[in-house]
Amino acid sequence: MKFMLHAVQQALTNILRNKTVNFLCLGIIAFTLLVPGIFNYISFNLDRYISRLSENIEAIFYLRDGSEGGEVERMMQRIQGNLLVKEVGFTSRDAARAKFAREFPELQYILAEFSNSPFPASIDVRFRADARSVLQIESFIRDIEKNGIIESVQLNLDWARKIALIKKFASFAGLFLSAILLIVSIFIIFNVVKINIFYRRDEINILRLVGATDWYIKTPFLLEGLILGFLGGTLAGGLLLAAIKIFPVYAEFIFNIVKQLIDFRQLPLRIFWELVATGSAIGLFSSFISLRRFIRTAPK
């Protein structure tokens, strides 16, 4: 405990001693984490948007004429058994005719031409809201469609496909940019810690010669990286929050569609903690690598 307090004190002293380098490093970490933070936030919002729309996904399986009641019943049970399905209903031919007459009273004269209902019976399915399930829903529908009693299926998933594609692109672009920026970030912290080690190489050498353990020497440097990463992550979270508060004012006028897609009201705590955790991990990892190199090459 005493040792850790000493190490934290030492790390903070070192950060303040080399203010310019460390604050520059802090800014760069914050920027490099802000980019994945923005993409993560966009992705999160697209997920929510798809979820909201998914609540209205309906598939209507039109049945072949002459389908037997037992077959239809089994099919409905099979559909109901799927976890993606929220509700299953059956519309008979007569019910379909009645529904048409109810919804389009001005076209009733057309129905008068037919003695029997011209509409096929159908199984109507509503799905649960889950953004990730769009592709699964599609696959499930294709599977059901193969059944002999199904004549055709009415479904409009085009919007969901498009949103899913945008989300996929955003995730990919975010991942790609994040990977590059994270490598840059690691490289920068690695070098900042290296510079700090270089500045203090005489002191490190003295500590070694008076009997300090490797951990006694290394811990303040590791903490230095950890603190820089932690502060960088927190700053990135703060900047993201500020951007979220400021951006909608402009977005309302310029990108109305964006405003519809993205819920600017809040920054999910998950994204904030992810930024802080990633920053801390990068800081710790970079200083660890830097120290390992130094310990390997320094005189014993």
Add this chain to the structure above:
Amino acid sequence: MIQFFHVYKQYFRSNEALSDINLSIERGEFVFLTGASGAGKSTLLKLIYKEEEPSKGQILIDSINSTLIPPARLYKLRRQIGIVFQDFKLMMNRTVHENVAIPLLVRGEKKAAVEKKVNSTLALVGLSHRKRYLTSHISGGEQQRVAIARAVIGNPKILIADEPTGNLDTELSIEIIRILERINASGITVIIATHDLNLINLFPKRIIKLDKGQLVLDRPSEAGS
């Protein structure tokens, strides 16, 4: 006890810095290690506190083969040896107190104990009045005494001093050796590397002389003989 058995040291692409050194230093001895510049004095000292590794041969410190000590355990050896460096190796931006306290702090000693030991050690080297001074603000002779205080505060078994009087006038040099004599009287083995023959002649101690990396003289203490 320090024992060297057929120890050789050769630096990369150079002549041998030390060649076939055999010697033994008993616990509590006071030894002058002498020789011209480049004779191998500093190298021999570095081999004792393991800043350098021998190219060949064995070095035993208290019957432990130092070449077999892994880097992670090196601190245990270093805590038994106090070192006064030729260039002092002090932290100039820290106070005298902070410099002297370092060996105790790295061992995790309690603040009160550190304070007590720092005070008594500074009194031993006559620097109590400079306790709160920045090390860069005191004289060369005082810095030398800070280095000695730092070397002995951890109560080492061996004290090594590499040219501890190199930058000092005769009067100050004698004063430093007298301080080291007092430390030796408490049972600590003292090894001083120096090329100052006038100083050596003033103190009837054991002399080990090196020349071009070879041990050419090992004269016992006159006081003991």
